[in-house]
Amino acid sequence: xxxxxxxxxxxxxxxxxxxxxxxxxxxxxxxxxxxxxxxxxxxxxxxxxxxxxxxxxxxxxxxxxxxxxxxxxxxxxxxxxxxxxxxxxxxxxxxxxxxxxxxxxxxxxxxxxxxxxxxxxxxxxxxxxxxxxxxxxxxxxxxxxxxxxxxxxxxxxxxxxxxxxxxxxxxxxxxxxxxxxxxxxxxxxxxxxxxxxxxxxxxxxxxxxxxxxxxxxxxxxxxxxxxxxxxxxxxxxxxxxxxxxxxxxxxxxxxxxxxxxxxxxxxxxxxxxxxxxxxxxxxxxxxxxxxxxxxxxxxxxxxxxxxxxxxxxxxxxxxxxxxxxxxxxxxxxxxxxxxxxxxxxxxxxxxxxxxxxxxxxxxxxxxxxxxxxxxxxxxxxxxxxxxxxxxxx
Amino acid sequence: xxxxxxxxxxxxxxxxxxxxxxxxxxxxxxxxxxxxxxxxxxxxxxxxxxxxxxxxxxxxxxxxxxxxxxxxxxxxxxxxxxxxxxxxxxxxxxxxx
Numbered sequence: 001x002x003x004x005x006x007x008x009x010x011x012x013x014x015x016x017x018x019x020x021x022x023x024x025x026x027x028x029x030x031x032x033x034x035x036x037x038x039x040x041x042x043x044x045x046x047x048x049x050x051x052x053x054x055x056x057x058x059x060x061x062x063x064x065x066x067x068x069x070x071x072x073x074x075x076x077x078x079x080x081x082x083x084x085x086x087x088x089x090x091x092x093x094x095x096x097x098x099x100x101x102x103x104x105x106x107x108x109x110x111x112x113x114x115x116x117x118x119x120x121x122x123x124x125x126x127x128x129x130x131x132x133x134x135x136x137x138x139x140x141x142x143x144x145x146x147x148x149x150x151x152x153x154x155x156x157x158x159x160x161x162x163x164x165x166x167x168x169x170x171x172x173x174x175x176x177x178x179x180x181x182x183x184x185x186x187x188x189x190x191x192x193x194x195x196x197x198x199x200x201x202x203x204x205x206x207x208x209x210x211x212x213x214x215x216x217x218x219x220x221x222x223x224x225x226x227x228x229x230x231x232x233x234x235x236x237x238x239x240x241x242x243x244x245x246x247x248x249x250x251x252x253x254x255x256x257x258x259x260x261x262x263x264x265x266x267x268x269x270x271x272x273x274x275x276x277x278x279x280x281x282x283x284x285x286x287x288x289x290x291x292x293x294x295x296x297x298x299x300x301x302x303x304x305x306x307x308x309x310x311x312x313x314x315x316x317x318x319x320x321x322x323x324x325x326x327x328x329x330x331x332x333x334x335x336x337x338x339x340x341x342x343x344x345x346x347x348x349x350x351x352x353x354x355x356x357x358x359x360x361x362x363x364x365x366x367x368x369x370x371x372x373x374x375x376x377x378x379x380x381x382x383x384x385x386x387x388x389x390x391x392x393x
Numbered sequence: 394x395x396x397x398x399x400x401x402x403x404x405x406x407x408x409x410x411x412x413x414x415x416x417x418x419x420x421x422x423x424x425x426x427x428x429x430x431x432x433x434x435x436x437x438x439x440x441x442x443x444x445x446x447x448x449x450x451x452x453x454x455x456x457x458x459x460x461x462x463x464x465x466x467x468x469x470x471x472x473x474x475x476x477x478x479x480x481x482x483x484x485x486x487x488x489x490x
Contacts, residue, residue: 058461148398149405156406163413167420175416182450183408186457193461261409267457268405272397275460 003210006082006343010206013089013347015231018199020096021108022052022235025195027247028105028266028286029187032259032293035248036381037373038177039184041239045368047181048188049237055192056200056229081209083332084119085202086343090350091115091325095317101357103242103250103366104313107281111321112198113138118322122329138318141273145280146288149269153289156261157296164257169382176256177378183263188236190270191282196232200224241366247287248371250306252294255381262286262293284314408453411446418442 029051030044039047092108092115099106117129164172203224207213213221248254254262266282266289273280287310294302328346335342376384422439425432 055461058458144394148394148401152398152401152405155402156409159406159410160413163410163417167413167416171420172413172416175419176412179409179412182454186454189458190461257409260412261406264408265401265405268403268408269397269401271457271460272400272404275400275463276397278394278397 003082003338005340006086006338007206007210007212009340009343009347010082010086010089011203011227013086013093013350014199014203014206015227016350017089017093017096017108017112017202018196018228018231019235020093020100021195021199022049022232023238023240024096024100024106024108024235024243025191025282026236026240027243028282029184029191029263031244031246031248031286032254032262032290033180033184034244034371035254035373036177036180036256036259037376038180038256038259040374041241041244041368041371044184045237045239047185049233051185051188052192052196052236053229053233055189055194056196056232057225058189058193081338082206083329083338083343084116084123085206085209087119087122087329087332087346088112088115088325089202090328090346091118091321091323094324094350094353095321097354097357098320099313099317100240100242101361102309102313103246104310105243105247105283105287106310106313106317107142107283108195109198109279109281110138110142110314110317112202114318114321115325117318118325118327119329121322122326122333134318141278141280142284142314145269145273145285146291148273148288149265149285150288150292150295152269153262153265153292154296156265157258157293160257160261161297169385170378173256173378173381176260179260180256180263183260183267186267187263187270187282187286190267190274192229192232194270194274194279194282196228199231200228203228239368241368241371242361244371245366246306246310247290250303251287251290251310252300252302254290254293255297255385256378258293258297258300261296262289265289265292404453404457408450411449411453415443415446415450418444418446 026045026048030039030048033039034041034044089112092111095106095111095114096108113134117134121129160172160176167175200220204213204220207221207224208215213219252258263286266286269285269289270280270282273285287307291302291307294300328350331349332339332342332346335345418439418441420439422436422443425435425439
């Protein structure tokens with residue numbers, strides 16, 4: 001009974017993390033479409049929610065990898081297993097909420113990995129972590145992702161504006177707005193394929209550690225798929241307006257050709273890297289794409305202080321989420337190994353932190369209405385393109 | 394990583410260029426249509442260009458969706474991952490496609 005209660009708490013924590021992942025990463029797919037007025041904000045996030053939900057069912061290879069390959073059995077087996085998984089999820093979820101409050105796009109995937117590393121270190125000790133593996137599998141691909149997508153987006157944007165000179169400003173911009181809807185949809189679908197399944201894998205891991213699932217003949221139960229996909233979709237549908245504002249407006253001024261180029265480059269990079277076995281952070285890929293698109297337009301500029309904030313957040317995501325995960329595990333361990341009291345206490349603490357951040361965020365709210373740019377017609381966009389880019393707040 | 398860059402470049406930048414030519418085809422066709430029957434050839438050419446480019450764009454999307462369904466975790470398990478894994482009894486049996 002005790003371990004069943006802890007298992008339920010772990011699943012709730014996983015679903016909660018998936019929810020935060022949803023609203024945190026909506027910006028990746030839809031920020032540029034909202035920023036250019038191609039889509040109304042509410043329409044964009046609803047479209048993204050549906051596609052994230054659908055994407056979660058496409059393939060379970062990521063879920064399988066997470067459940068079997070990322071977390072060592074020695075850290076998650078036995079009495080400690082559920083505590084480690086719960087602490088990891090709390091670390092990741094809390095980090096997501098902190099970066100959301102500070103309006104910084106950060107990688108939910110890296111937050112989950114950081115939480116797992118921190119909780120495993122606290123539970124098992126230093127032998128649980130291979131620094132070389134972290135650098136090879138997490139850090140290096142993360143850095144490369146930004147440059148790969150950034151360069152592709154830069155070249156794509158350059159080509160798009162060259163074509164605009166032939167096509168005529170207004171017609172081309174109107175056309176690229178439609179293209180943005182397609183490319184952004186593909187990014188949403190890819191995100192659902194990758195990120196919802198990470199949580200499915202963690203839930204499956206928890207079920208394996210309690211003997212509810214076979215570790216040998218492994219399948220992800222349909223109810224796990226449903227709750228994770230639903231949580232991701234609901235999180236996406238809440239909007240994450242603060243991060244959408246950063247991604248779509250504060251890094252650079254995005255026009256429809258740039259938005260289309262950034263999202264196309266991002267979708268291609270994400271899918272190519274996943275196919276070749278190097279799953280990259282969607283957030284970092286898209287951020288690189290937006291930067292590349294910003295620089296690809298003649299006279300375009302990137303707001304480097306904002307980029308600096310983002311890069312700082314990316315660098316400290318692994319240790320930050322890890323520290324929170326380790327702290328959560330240590331607090332839980334005060335009440336005994338795999339204690340249900342400990343599980344309830346850290347879940348309650350996480351809920352208090354979440355409520356506090358949400359309350360603080362109301363002081364400087366960003367709403368869908370603030371981000372609605374559909375009044376900016378292609379004609380107006382073309383007219384503004386002839387003037388200097390406006391300074392951003 | 395080079396493969397990823399090349400594929401991303403071909404698909405990402407390629408789609409933007411092809412989509413641009415799709416818009417160009419539509420523009421040619423619309424302008425020819427406004428010019429009357431003498432421009433029937435241009436109109437046909439414009440629509441043909443747009444259709445071909447449209448098919449290419451859709452094809453890239455289809456390949457992208459296919460890539461999602463065929464994600465290989467078939468990369469052989471490496472001896473060390475981000476977290477050290479003791480000998481796993483089923484890692485070779487369940488290497489995913």
